[in-house]
Amino acid sequence: MRNRRRGKVLEAAIFRGVWRELAETGYVNFSIERVAARAGTSKPVIYRRWPTRARLVYAALRANRSVLSSKAPDTGTVRGDLLVILRHISEMVDELSPEVIFGLIAELLHERDSSERDSSERDLPERDSSLFAEVQEHNAKIMTEILTRGVQRGEIVAERLTPRLVALPFDLVRYQLIVLQQPLSAQDTEEIVDRIFLPLVRAD
Amino acid sequence: MRNRRRGKVLEAAIFRGVWRELAETGYVNFSIERVAARAGTSKPVIYRRWPTRARLVYAALRANRSVLSSKAPDTGTVRGDLLVILRHISEMVDELSPEVIFGLIAELLHERDSSERDSSERDLPERDSSLFAEVQEHNAKIMTEILTRGVQRGEIVAERLTPRLVALPFDLVRYQLIVLQQPLSAQDTEEIVDRIFLPLVRAD
DNA sequence: TCTAATAAGATACTATTCGTATCCTATTGA
DNA sequence: TCAATAGGATACGAATAGTATCTTATTAGA
Known part of the structure; x- marks a missing residue:
């Protein structure tokens, strides 16, 4: 696959995915798998950065x-x-x-x-x-x-x-x-x- | 199986299970399956009464x-x-x-x-x-x-x-x-x- | 410019839990 | 006594978690 994102660009895309997931699904049924899909990436990429759902959302909020x-x-x-x-x-x-x-x-x-x-x-x-x-x-x-x-x-x-x-x-x-x-x-x-x-x- | 509980007696046992599950597991990882096990009953018995985790816990709190x-x-x-x-x-x-x-x-x-x-x-x-x-x-x-x-x-x-x-x-x-x-x-x-x-x- | 290290992304896998369906039978009450 | 009710066991398909493995694009540095 070409055009592979990394670093800040990738994180920004993930955070956008988090916001959309929060808006559409809310927190209770929030799924990391779906965030990965929304961001056009895969679960391991997210898990390498944040160990849990809460930490991911927390990071997204801080970034905003x-x-x-x-x-x-x-x-x-x-x-x-x-x-x-x-x-x-x-x-x-x-x-x-x-x-x-x-x-x-x-x-x-x-x-x-x-x-x-x-x-x-x-x-x-x-x-x-x-x-x-x-x-x-x-x-x-x-x-x-x-x-x-x-x-x-x-x-x-x-x-x-x-x-x-x-x-x-x-x-x-x-x-x-x-x-x-x-x-x-x-x-x-x-x-x-x-x-x-x-x-x-x-x-x- | 003999000595099959029903009605209030059974519900009380389920509620006790809920309290123990809350105390030991907390809410985030609260599992209906484990509550059933704790109460010595099975999932369908719980689902016949309360449709969701939240309603079950809510009922247990109200009972207390x-x-x-x-x-x-x-x-x-x-x-x-x-x-x-x-x-x-x-x-x-x-x-x-x-x-x-x-x-x-x-x-x-x-x-x-x-x-x-x-x-x-x-x-x-x-x-x-x-x-x-x-x-x-x-x-x-x-x-x-x-x-x-x-x-x-x-x-x-x-x-x-x-x-x-x-x-x-x-x-x-x-x-x-x-x-x-x-x-x-x-x-x-x-x-x-x-x-x-x-x-x-x-x-x- | 070439190369080696880094990290993205795809995929697969196990484990857990959910919520439901099915079936059997103890218990109740008419 | 017997029919209706409801407890309990079991099994299931689906979703997700979290991890492991592998390939390869990208980057940094020699």
Whole structure:
């Protein structure tokens, strides 16, 4: 066969196959065999790179940087910044169906659990370096940026910002989107910002 | 073969098999074949009752009423009641590993999605009658009881109790236990109650 | 430019599990 | 007592996992 792909080109084709498989089949019945077929390659090529379904999907998600790419907005008020960034998170979660999110997390947890049982050190993503934790850390950084400006402007009382409170708006958004699987309306974000978060940290 | 079980006795044996399979294998590699073996029966017996893995596990969880059994405490203060009930929730979630929770949810979601695609009406648990929603509803009822007493005692301002705020303490606990997969310390529950919830609804 | 190392891709194989079909018979209740 | 019901054993075809083997295109380096 001529025109044999390798390296990044090949991986990109495989990742495209993963996305199509996720979109059409979902995660529960996700098949590596079909991904290979979609990418026009064969199973061993995939298994040489990623040992399991979960690791393959995980790699594909990481390669899709849009899951992690977002910047801290600067609208001039904490309230405005929060509304923008919460909306943005909602859009990012929409990229994946809840079924894929839950399925992937379940399988990553399963791998972690069984590797613990084996007490062997495969290079699985640790809890702390998981995609989820990464996204969370990224969001925390943005939040810090927003709140720091808020403190400087005198909108926010720095002493009230415990770690849990800093995480609160994002946690509530993620809870609604992931656990409750309900879309996030503008009213929802406003309620979270105006009725819960700001009253707890506002200077007044 | 003599001593052939049927009805409730047989189902109870199957459910015991399910629990052992979940404990030893987890959800991702959960096998109906092994459950049948554990219960000393055979696959068709299980398939005659439950069409899928997810439905079987779902039924076993529902049969284990401890997941749903809890009463509203009455310690005399909203604060005391909340600390008790949040602790209780933490213990209930501990009955299941995150892997099982995520795996089951993923598969129930998958069934819902594909039955939508078929547009055929199998009697799957609707989003609104899912075990999760049921637990949530049960918790909401307890919360209402606690808060009603609080309002009567004048501790709480009824007008501030939006649905989102009423759900807030439980949401935060569940978020930490399920999504973050972190244990819930006494300090955590106190922080949620004293630093977040009560300041938003307290009369003072 | 030639050559040796590397890795893609095709294929085949074993093992496992699924979900279903078939058959036999213990148990139940009319 | 007997017919209906349902448990249990067994076997099956299909799908997929994960691995092994082999051929050959491609690459890097001498």
